[in-house]
Amino acid sequence: MMDTSSRRQAIRDWDVQDTDESSVYALSRAWGLDPVWVRVLLGRGIDKRSYERDITSPAPPGDDSLGEMAEPRAWFHDLLSSGEPVLVYADLDVDGLSSAAILSRFFRLRHHSHAVLLANREDGRSLLPSRIRPFQKKGFRRIIVCDMGTSSADVLRMLLGEGMSCLVVDHHLVPEEWPRHSVPLVHPSGRSALTSAGAAYTLIRPYLSSEEEPQMAFLAGLSVLGDRAPLIRENRYLTLSLLSEETLAVFPGIRLLLRRRVRRAPIVSDYSFGVIPFLNAPGRMGDPSPSFDLLMSSSAGESEKTVAVLLEMNRRRQELEWLLYEEIRRKGPEEFVFFDKDWFPGVLGRVAHRVSEEWNRTVFVGTMTASFTIRGSIRCRNGDRFSDIMAALSGLPITGGGHPMAGGLEFPADLLPEVSRRLSRLINTSPLNPEGGTMEGGDERDPLRIDAFLPAYFRNPIFWEGYRKLFPFGEGFSRPLFGVRRARIERLEEGNGKMQACAYRxxxxxxxxxxxxxxxxLSPGQDYDLVVTPEIRGKGDYLERLFVVADYRPA
Known part of the structure; x- marks a missing residue:
């Protein structure tokens, strides 16, 4: 991508990218996009090369998307050649479950002896030797750890000492003490934003038939949405695989979940709202095995029973999550460390994400474990990074791991005041809006940040066709922001769900x-400058086109 950071300019209180109009119209013809969308892309530093590589024609991930792969490939080739049984030990969320399903389907199709062990909520998302022991007694000497191995270096060293051979497939932060020369690691290592399932897909891809490849890419695509990974390059390739009706037919359980929502061809957001929460629910409630069974099922009749279990678990998860979310919101955004010994651990991460997103600040939400430690989730916003938080807590007996923007922590209960004190010195508490404004009217002198001004023909199919070509938007490829000058609010209307509508002229x-x-x-009869973002939402069996207000100020 091109560096365009110095080319933004304020135009009458609007912060909008300055683009070369001659390039806009030339690229509009070349890309078959409306000029307003070309301005959006150019403003984000997307040129001819990155437009194809990152957006329209992404390539599947290869070894260049991962760190050093010579040792992992040698380990995996030796496993397949020897025929030794292998244990797949995976985390309980969609990324871990998809990783396990990718490897289990791969081994099953090759009649390679294997077993799958899934972490449960009580494990704390770390390797437990006590759960591995029964498989050692059965003769398993090989183990592949998915989506949680990098936080368990000590356990891996112990397993090596007991004669186990280990391979880790992960994407979480790698600690400095990682046993690099004894445990092969399949990891993005800064070369890409692949999930653990994406890394697992890349590991086995050279062995896949043309029939198998879309199925494994489909599973990895679920993990991209589940982990909210950046929707560009390799991850975009994996996510777009979800749109294949032919591949969807291989997963009758996923199809049943979607058919509860729509009968039309699904779009990516249908998976985000109609599949991912249900796959995550069993693990959050304790045991993720129903979700794994759904990913492995090949029978619609068998899947119906599992779908019913997922629906009930998700209903219970929603109730618990809502109660905790409301309790924390009542405490107010002045706090950033939230703890109660009786909170249900399975919803801490979800609530931490919702609260941090709403207040645009880093928060930690924790509860007490049965061993009298505090375990919880931290979500980073407003410029904070999880690696900086771990550095600030160095020297304390704390275990944890995660992504740059999210992670889990566990520490002795008596350390809570010290953890709070150290975090208070680090966390950025400036009340910024995620889109650059304040969503409260803000300082009228601050320019509103946008990609372009909304064109007069925004209802025209040409405008929405451009949106569909670039969709999906998300992490790494954020939703487009358009400016609307001097919109007079005529009335406020009831919307749908938790949304309210405003009609303006x-x-x-x-x-x-x-x-x-x-x-x-917003007050009817008043003029406002609006920042709006277009969305296409699945609404039953048809798609709804609408705009959502991202920011505003009095005009």
Whole structure:
């Protein structure tokens, strides 16, 4: 991508990228995109090469998407050649489950003896020797650890001493003390933003038939959405594999979950809302095995029973999550460390994510374990990084691991005041809006940051066709932001669910946009500058096109 950081300019209180209009129209013809979308892409530093590589024609991940692969490939080749039984030990979330399903399907198709062991909620997302012992007694001497091995270096050393041969497939932060010369590691290592399932897919890809490859890419695509990984390059390739109806038919359980929501061809957001929460629910409630069974099932009849279990577990998860979310919101954004010994551990991560996103600040949400330690989830926002938090807590008897923006911590209960004190010195508490404004009217002198101004023809199919070509948006390829100058609010209307609508009039006619209830205070009859983002949402058996207010200020 090109460096365009110095080319942003303020145009009458709007912070918008300055683009070369001659390039805009030339690329519009070459890419078959409306000029307004070309301005969005150029403003983000996307040129001819990165447009194809990152957005429209992403390639599947290869070894260049991972760190050093010579030792992992030698280990895996030796496993297949020897025919030794192997234990796949995976985490309980969608990434871990997808990793396990990818490897289990691979071994099953090759009649290679294997067993799958899934972490449960009480394990704390770390390797437990006590759960591995029964498989050692059965003669297993090989183990592949998925989506949680990098936080368990001591356990891996112990297993090596007991004659086990270990391979770790992970994407979490790698500690300095990692046993690099004794445990092969399949890891992005800064070369890509692959998930653990994406890394597992890359490991086995050279062995896959043309029929198997889309199925494994499909499973890895689920993990991209489950982990909210960046939707560019390799991850985009994996995510787009979810749109194949032919591949979906191989996963009758996933198809059943989707058919509860829509009958039409699914879009990516249908998976985000109609599949991922249900796959995560059993693990959050304690035992993730129903979700794994659903990913492995080849029978619609068998899947129906499992889907019913997932629906009930997700209902219970939602109730617990909502109660905890409301309790923390009542405490207010002045705090950033939230703890109660009676909170249910399975929803801490979800609640931490929702609260940090709403307040745009880093938060830690924890509870007490049966061993009287505090275990919880931290979500980073507003410029904070998990690696910096771990550095600030260095020297304390704390275990943890995670991504750059999220992670888990466990420490003795009496350390809570010291952990809070150290975090208070590090966490950025500036009340910034994620899109650059304040969503409260803010300082009228601050320019509103946008990609481009909304064109007068925003209802035209040409505009929405451009959106569909670039969709999906998400982490790493954020939703486009358009400016609407001097919109006079005519009335506020009831929206759908938790969204409220406002009807406005501007120089190009009338418009309508949505915002979350309680997020904005707009007064009918007043003029506002709006920042809106387009969305296509699955609504039953048809797709709804709408705009959502991302920021605003009085005009």
């Amino acid at each position: 501007w120089r190009h006619g009338s418009g309508r946009a949505f915002f979350r209830e309680g997020e904005a205070i």
